[in-house]
Amino acid sequence: MELEQRQLRVSTFKSAKPLLRLSPSTGYLAAAPFRSIECVHGGRRVTLEAVIDEALPRNALSMSSKAAEQLRLTEYTWQMPAGVTQGRIQFGPLIGILSNPRWDKEARTLRKSSQTEVLQRLVEAGREHGAVCFVFGIHSVNLKAGTITGYVLNDGVWHRRQLPLPDVIYDQLHSRKLEQDAKELREALSKRYGSRIFNDGFFDKWQVYEWLREDRQVRQHLPQTRQHTSMSSAEAFLSSHSVTFLKPLHGSLGLGIARFVRQRDGSYTYEVKRKTSAIVRGKAASAKKVLSVFRTRLKHRPYIWQEGLPLATYHHRPVDFRILMQRDETGEWKRTKMFARVARIGDFTSNLSGGGDAMPVDQALAECLPKVEQRNRAKAQIRRLSRQVVDALEQGSGRTFGELGIDLGLDTSGKVWIIEVNSKPRKTPTTEKGRQDLVDLSFERPMRYAIYLATKAAK
Structure with missing residues (x-):
């Protein structure tokens, strides 16, 4: 029998006996005055004796x-969504957002940060x-006991609570170091949840390249790329391109990227x-x-070499296009946001975190x-390719994602190229130059998708 979604008003009374009292209007106890009913809250399942009140x-x-x-139901649940049938009440769905929350013992709430604002907006959207x-946080998970020490939001204040494992997990952990430190637990969590944890882990740039080049249409939009294996192969790659990029395999935000330009006399400048x-x-x-300048760097971290393209610029500043693709409550991919990113003067990457500017696509294209x-x-072409990229990534990886940030470049002839794909695109709750409704939508869609996954699993 399909669960009927309702909003239930929950209260408690003191008793050492596990008992449930229900309003006669609920209609899921038939005519018997007492009956057992299964109650579910995330990974917690308890059969309770129920009575009409x-x-x-x-x-x-x-x-x-x-x-x-x-049931590990706490005071944050007094207005509680629930799925109801005659023999079952499923509180929630219960959605866990994996991140790196830091508890302030003195203030007895989460420490404020830019990430805390993002987490608050996601919780509110859900x-x-x-x-x-x-x-x-990843270290608060106890898979054996089926519990998590989590943080719930009540009237704008965070509270620490012991909670059951959630129905679905949305991975917003942006620290590769934390993920590596808890590698075994992280892998066990992914194995246990399967498709009910989305956007888990980080992308490896070389792996992404290999997945994308398996698709015949997408392959045409990939700049020539090589994994760093030796100094001799790197020298050959550098010599064959007038502009070359060196990118950390596991980097983000444009940090650690190097750009090499071959001069007419055979010398090289680098940034x-x-x-x-x-x-x-x-x-x-x-x-x-x-x-030789980069020898030590190349020994200690994995890198890829990538062909530099004659990309169009905006007032002589590098420009690219960020497309945020997200699944919604139907489980289908939708394009949530699309905007141009222009590098700050003197920079060769357009990341907004590094001082780049965001602007409408049409404004940037008019200049390019x-x-x-x-x-x-x-x-x-940008719209079509962004959809092809998500399909190719899922096909190549054998995984399902909930959202992807796709960075595309445009060359001077008008051809679109794939620069990078991000498994954890960063979001901010407000915007100064963009549309606030699309910013709000970027927070709502992942939570709607999480609810879709939980509902699908409950059937």
């Missing part, structure tokens, strides 16, 4: 303190669409993006000599391409 208002239930303890949401947002510049007489027909073709 004429004093309770419509769609209300009251449970004993013992029952609430067994609640608005009928889910119960909490955030948690390296540092963590401080500063750019270090230098020059060497040959490909071999410029590589002189003819209306060219701009229309480029825009259609």
